[in-house]
Amino acid sequence: MIPRRRFIGTAAMTIAVAQLGMFGSGNAQSNNVNPASLPRIKRGTNTSFASLKQIDAGVLNTVYAEAGPATGPVVILLHGWPYDIHSYVDVAPLLAAAGYRVIVPYLRGYGSTRFLSTETLRNGQPSVVAVDVVALMDALKIDRATIGGFDWGARTANIIAALWPERCKAMVSVSGYLIGSQVSGQTPLPPKAELEWWYQYYFATERGRAGYDKYRHDFAKLIWQLASPKWNFDEATFDRSAAAFNSPDHVSVVVHNYRWRLGLAEGEPRYDDLEKRLAEGPVITVPTITLEGDANGAPHPDSSAYAKKFSGKYAHRLIKGGVGHNLPQESPEAFARAVVEVDGY
Numbered sequence: 001m002i003p004r005r006r007f008i009g010t011a012a013m014t015i016a017v018a019q020l021g022m023f024g025s026g027n028a029q030s031n032n033v034n035p036a037s038l039p040r041i042k043r044g045t046n047t048s049f050a051s052l053k054q055i056d057a058g059v060l061n062t063v064y065a066e067a068g069p070a071t072g073p074v075v076i077l078l079h080g081w082p083y084d085i086h087s088y089v090d091v092a093p094l095l096a097a098a099g100y101r102v103i104v105p106y107l108r109g110y111g112s113t114r115f116l117s118t119e120t121l122r123n124g125q126p127s128v129v130a131v132d133v134v135a136l137m138d139a140l141k142i143d144r145a146t147i148g149g150f151d152w153g154a155r156t157a158n159i160i161a162a163l164w165p166e167r168c169k170a171m172v173s174v175s176g177y178l179i180g181s182q183v184s185g186q187t188p189l190p191p192k193a194e195l196e197w198w199y200q201y202y203f204a205t206e207r208g209r210a211g212y213d214k215y216r217h218d219f220a221k222l223i224w225q226l227a228s229p230k231w232n233f234d235e236a237t238f239d240r241s242a243a244a245f246n247s248p249d250h251v252s253v254v255v256h257n258y259r260w261r262l263g264l265a266e267g268e269p270r271y272d273d274l275e276k277r278l279a280e281g282p283v284i285t286v287p288t289i290t291l292e293g294d295a296n297g298a299p300h301p302d303s304s305a306y307a308k309k310f311s312g313k314y315a316h317r318l319i320k321g322g323v324g325h326n327l328p329q330e331s332p333e334a335f336a337r338a339v340v341e342v343d344g345y
Helices: 091-097 126-139 152-163 191-196 198-203 206-214 216-227 235-246 250-261 269-279 332-343
Strands: 013-015 052-057 060-067 074-078 101-105 145-149 168-174 288-293 314-319
Touching: 052 126, 060 091, 060 126, 074 091, 074 126, 074 152, 091 101, 091 332, 101 126, 126 152, 126 269, 145 152, 145 332, 152 168, 152 269, 168 332, 198 206, 198 250, 206 216, 206 250, 216 235, 235 250, 288 332, 314 332
Parallel strands: 013 052, 074 101, 074 145, 145 168, 168 288, 288 314
Antiparallel strands: 052 060, 060 101
């Protein structure tokens, strides 16, 4: 879910090819596609990706879906909690058909993505997830990409755009500017707002950790229902994503993320400098479109609260029709159009 103070199945696996050309070759260009020309698609048309790939990147062996031409401009799509790559199962083919090379990775602690070492801290602090994505870009020899995300994925896109703008050509961010810090997380909110963060306080206890581990399927479904109250997803749709929460690292990464935000868990010292820079609330300079669903049941800021955080070309879109927190999966056409539009800025 989004930061507190900002109101805040098995597919065939192949080893990703390492030789994808020199950095910058064919991945920083625009596609010159008219967003209105994207085909219509009914939500839930697709249920799986054609194939999954994997590659060692940083401290992870990252598993990711890929669609579209290898020489197309690159779009990286990032999921949130408690969701997975299937949030983009209808978005990816739309962008691929428009000529984009689409990369959709399982974040650390999800799906078949695994840590390379048993000694690595199962760290969920925000900057680390962004470092993972930059490492994936390095491993795939992707110089720049348009990056889109929601929830954890939007925050990760924000961080990359803020700290490594040379790697982010443009961005689509659901719920706007989601960069926070441990310091901002210490400030109390009004009681009604605190209630919306019940799960964060639950995770702060060992009972909460044990409960999430034991009931992770039911827990995630409850979050889906609360965050998208008008989305009548079926069991099959939920189960496809819920399989990603069976990762042996999932509970540790999720619990660490929320405890870190409250200052109840230590991060890794090597990321301290990144977190200090993020705590300053850096302005994002890359072209950006922010999106919000008109029925988002998760805590989220009003768009007026963060508009000035984007100094480049910027637009905000309210997506209507009972669209909740998982905007890419609930309204894939709107999300795909935003990617194409911002790529042309």
